[in-house]
Amino acid sequence: MKFNRLGTSDLQVSDVCLGTMTWGIQNTQQDADEQLAYALDKGVNFIDTAEMYPVPPNVDTYGDTERVIGNWLSRNPSKRADIVLMTKIAGSGLKYIRNAGPITADAIANALTYSLERLNTDYIDVYQLHWPNRVTPHFGKHWPDGANPTKTNREQELDGMRDILTGIKRALDEGKIRHWGLSDDTPWGIHTFLMLCNEMDIPLPVSIQNEFSLLHAKDWPYLIEMCELENIAYLPWSPLATGMLSGKYQKGARPEGSRWTLAQRMGLFRDKPPAQAATAEYMQIAKKAGITPSQLALAWCQQVPGVTSTIIGATTMPQLKENIDAFDLSLSQETLDDVHSVLRQYPMGF
Template sequence: MKFNILGSSSLKVSDICLGTMTWGIQNTQQDADAQMAMALDAGVNFIDTAEMYPVPPNADTYGDTERIIGNWIARNQDARNNIVVMTKVAGAGLKYIREGGPITASSLTTALDESLARLHTDYIDVYQLHWPNRVTPHFGKHWPDSTDPTTIDRDKEISGMRNILKGIKAALDAGKIRHWGLSDDTPWGIHAFLRLCAEENVPLPVSIQNEFSLLHAKDWPYLIEMCQCENIAYLPWSPLATGMLSGKYHNGARPEGSRWTLAQRMGLFRDQPAAQSATEQYVHIAENAGITPSQLALAWCQQVPGVTSTIIGATTLKQLSENIAAFDITLSDNTFNDINNVFKAYPMGF
């Protein structure tokens, strides 16, 4: 297992970050324990979760993923200092989470205390803002006609960010979090927080996690360049495009128990003709390379300059083993050429 420094922190994190958002709906406590054992045995030391997990998010299961991880931590206290745990405070929009309100210093403090209790830990290694308070070009809203930046009230957003940083600083000073980071944000969001941190004397964010895959590479090169130059770790989530790049949804297939058989909060916006066409070609490239389509997508993601650690998830140990093995694969020049030909034709499949 390879390890990298997480942005401006001193944390050394594995190439692989274990995502946990299926734990609580698709996976049980027993499943989670088995995944933790396999990941740790492979050298993974990086775990990502969120207060709103599992997905699809709903009032009945809200917080259950953190509870499952907390149950594991409670039984494995000696291992706590050897793993890097990230979680996230939910943004606005979920009525059952603080009445759907935005992230503020006050709501962040409340959410953090509740996460600490569920996780059975005294501190969070990296506490992240799950998404900005403003509407941003993420979750299917990245096409030119989906958002309107002229409607953003800049002064209001800056004021809100200053308030959030008060909550971040209080949490850092209290030792409840060691570092903080962003998620689902943009170059302007990063820039604004960097400037405000300097003004308010708050430690800089150490990471950002955004959706990134062979089918969704809108952050490359611009946002990733900014992260590299500002020493912010870039952490891709959904590198398999919610499982699409495995090929399991080809020709409208919906395998029993798979994510696309569940209700989707944002709908199946990734299920687009271009994405399906690109995936079909990537599947053929993987076959020619003698690896699985999932391994092709993950091995590609790992080698993108500026990627620090890739967040993977699985519902079965077989999938997890397959995905972990991808990070020991070196793609040949011929395979890269084949990938690039498809990638240039479909830089954003959805």
């Protein structure tokens, strides 16, 4: 397992970041224990979760993923120092989480108290803003009929971001978090937080995690360029496009127990003809290279310049083993050329 420095922090994180959003809904405590044991044995030291998890989120299960991890930590306290643990504060939109309110300094204090309790730890290594308070071009809103920046009140956003940073500073000073980061944000969001951090003398964000895959590469090269030049770790999430790039959803298939059989909060907006067509071509490239479609997608993702660590998830142990093994692969130039030929045809599958 290879390790990389996490932005401007002193943390060294593995190429693989273990995602956890299925724990507590598709996966049991026993499943999570087994995944953690295997991942740590393979050298993974980076774990990502969120107060909102598991996904799909609902009032009855929110916070359960953090509880699963906290349960494991309660039985393995010596492992806490061995892992880099990230969690996230939910933004607005979920009525059962702070009455759907935005991220504020007070919301951070409230959310952090409960996350620490559920996780059974007294500090978070990286505390992330799950999504911005403003509407951004993520979650299917990246087309011209989606997010509309002309409707964003800049001064209002700046005031809100200053308030957020006040909450981040308080959490840092209290030792409840070691570092902080962003999620599902944009170049403007990164730029503005950097500007305000310098203005307010607050430590800079060390990372951002955004959706990024062979079917959704909109962050390359513009946002990733900013991350690279400002020393912010870029952490792709959903590198398999919610499992589509494994090939299991081809031709309308819905394997029993798979994610797409569950009701999705935002619908199956990734299930588009261009994405399915691109996936079929990537499957042929993987076959030619002698690897699985999932391994092709993951190996490609981690080899993108500027990527620090790729967040993976699995509902079964065979999936987890297959996915982690992908990070030992080095794609040949011929395979990369084949991949990029398809990527040029389908730069945005959905």
